[in-house]
Amino acid sequence: MHVDIYRWGQQQQESSQQDLGCGVLALALLPPCCLCAQLLLCETCKTKVYPDNLPTTSVVIVFHNEAWSTLLRTVHSVINRSPRHMIEEIVLVDDASERDFLKRPLESYVKKLKVPVNVIRMEQRSGLIRARLKGAAVSKGQVITFLDAHCECTVGWLEPLLARIKHDRRTVVCPIIDVISDDTFEYMAGSDMTYGGFNWKLNFRWYPVPQREMDRRKGDRTLPVRTPTMAGGLFSIDRDYFQEIGTYDAGMDIWGGENLEISFRIWQCGGTLEIVTCSHVGHVFRKATPYTFPGGTGQIINKNNRRLAEVWMDEFKNFFYIISPGVTKVDYGDISSRLGLRQKLQCKPFSWYLENIYPDSQIPRHYFSLGEIRNVETNQCLDNMARKENEKVGIFNCHGMGGNQVFSYTANKEIRTDDLCLDVSKLNGPVTMLKCHHLKGNQLWEYDPVKLTLQHVNSNQCLDKATEEDSQVPSIRDCNGSRSQQWLLRNVTLPEIF
Ligand SMILES: *[C@@H]1O[C@H](CO)[C@@H](O)[C@H](O)[C@H]1NC(C)=O
Numbered sequence: 001m002h003v004d005i006y007r008w009g010q011q012q013q014e015s016s017q018q019d020l021g022c023g024v025l026a027l028a029l030l031p032p033c034c035l036c037a038q039l040l041l042c043e044t045c046k047t048k049v050y051p052d053n054l055p056t057t058s059v060v061i062v063f064h065n066e067a068w069s070t071l072l073r074t075v076h077s078v079i080n081r082s083p084r085h086m087i088e089e090i091v092l093v094d095d096a097s098e099r100d101f102l103k104r105p106l107e108s109y110v111k112k113l114k115v116p117v118n119v120i121r122m123e124q125r126s127g128l129i130r131a132r133l134k135g136a137a138v139s140k141g142q143v144i145t146f147l148d149a150h151c152e153c154t155v156g157w158l159e160p161l162l163a164r165i166k167h168d169r170r171t172v173v174c175p176i177i178d179v180i181s182d183d184t185f186e187y188m189a190g191s192d193m194t195y196g197g198f199n200w201k202l203n204f205r206w207y208p209v210p211q212r213e214m215d216r217r218k219g220d221r222t223l224p225v226r227t228p229t230m231a232g233g234l235f236s237i238d239r240d241y242f243q244e245i246g247t248y249d250a251g252m253d254i255w256g257g258e259n260l261e262i263s264f265r266i267w268q269c270g271g272t273l274e275i276v277t278c279s280h281v282g283h284v285f286r287k288a289t290p291y292t293f294p295g296g297t298g299q300i301i302n303k304n305n306r307r308l309a310e311v312w313m314d315e316f317k318n319f320f321y322i323i324s325p326g327v328t329k330v331d332y333g334d335i336s337s338r339l340g341l342r343q344k345l346q347c348k349p350f351s352w353y354l355e356n357i358y359p360d361s362q363i364p365r366h367y368f369s370l371g372e373i374r375n376v377e378t379n380q381c382l383d384n385m386a387r388k389e390n391e392k393v394g395i396f397n398c399h400g401m402g403g404n405q406v407f408s409y410t411a412n413k414e415i416r417t418d419d420l421c422l423d424v425s426k427l428n429g430p431v432t433m434l435k436c437h438h439l440k441g442n443q444l445w446e447y448d449p450v451k452l453t454l455q456h457v458n459s460n461q462c463l464d465k466a467t468e469e470d471s472q473v474p475s476i477r478d479c480n481g482s483r484s485q486q487w488l489l490r491n492v493t494l495p496e497i498f
Pocket residue numbers: 367368369370489490491
């Protein structure tokens with residue numbers, strides 16, 4: 001599970017296998033050529049030639065109470081595994097650490113290194129966003145490369161990143177994030193077959209790279225993957241372009257949501273976001289954060305996500321609001337300067353992003369309904385019961401509060417709740433919730449707005465009320481026109497937003 005000091009709350013909410021960041025899913029799909037070498041460069045990447053006159057980069061690393069070994073592993077790997085002339089400097093931004101060895105001892109240690117290392121200190125705990133802004137402000141390279149403080153760069157990590165920026169300065173690039181075990185510090189390759197997305201709760205998630213992106217690259221996996229979002233910890237960006245597109249939203253606190261914010265902004269405002277598959281950087285994925293946070297994580301993330309939704313997502317923000325009841329009560333401060341930025345840069349609407357950049361998004365571009373699905377006979381509603389992937393969908397008394405009773409019947413005829421879709425794989429059920437695969441198949445449902453039936457196409461059966469054996473799950477049976485097979489699909493409206 002990818003949990004680190006800046007991403008704890010988001011990841012804590014759900015913990016399916018997918019939560020491993022580039023872990024489990026990644027390892028399952030690992031391309032054979034990446035298994036061979038310790039340094040994890042695919043053989044084909046090794047044959048690539050990059051221009052000599054690549055831009056220089058400053059490497060900005062924010063840390064807070066980081067362990068000496070992981071911090072220095074990051075710094076040394078940058079120095080040892082990058083061509084010297086491409087590294088302008090390393091900027092270490094201390095976000096108010098308390099550990100003594102991160103003070104004078106760190107400064108004297110880095111003075112001896114053969115690359116200039118600039119240690120700067122935040123006066124008080126400021127969080128990732130403001131600490132990175134400070135690091136960026138003092139940096140001098142043509143490119144800024146942000147890294148987490150517990151990484152290991154591999155041989156050849158930098159050239160492919162800088163080459164993309166040289167090719168087009170509005171391209172923002174991420175390496176493949178390899179997994180460093182937090183138990184053994186063992187190094188495992190990440191996959192080039194996953195890319196960044198997000199769910200209705202605005203949690204960053206890895207999803208399989210869709211066929212359309214494989215086709216665009218004509219099957220050449222050494223070419224960069226266009227990714228809808230970035231994980232946020234590790235990326236390179238042209239220094240001036242970072243300014244031009246508005247750095248980070250300085251109205252966001254501490255951490256959380258900033259990675260989606262910069263991702264949406266890059267795409268909507270004319271840039272490109274890529275995962276450069278020939279660049280690998282390892283990252284320690286921690287199971288738990290050893291640190292405490294001022295103010296509580298939940299409220300901070302909700303505030304940041306509201307800023308994200310209000311500035312960039314247009315009407316699609318409703319998916320976030322409807323599935324997260326209570327979030328609309330969180331004050332998100334003044335967003336006028338960010339709206340001004342969006343205007344000034346003439347950024348495209350979120351619908352454009354969904355249509356062109358992320359057509360396989362968890363948020364459907366077109367949908368028939370977003371809200372409860374109510375049984376006509378029993379007056380109960382479908383309810384995901386906060387159950388996980390692979391479990392049965394539930395049915396419960398309607399509460400009209402959104403959350404677990406929010407489903408969308410999409411234009412693709414899926415019934416989805418967040419990134420899970422109702423799926424039936426055998427006659428008479430059960431009806432389970434699986435990751436949406438966008439391939440119709442067992443996830444295809446036909447709603448008849450006259451008969452009010454939800455017919456599962458593959459089985460030719462109808463969604464029905466709960467059975468006597470299990471009163472908390474709907475059933476699926478031969479369609480026979482009974483009232484228990486009639487469903488009302490509604491758009492929920494939340495008065496405090498609309
Ligand atoms: C629900 O809202 C969507 C998007 O605004 C709209 O296209 C759809 O017709 C509405 N459906 C119902 C059942 O009101």
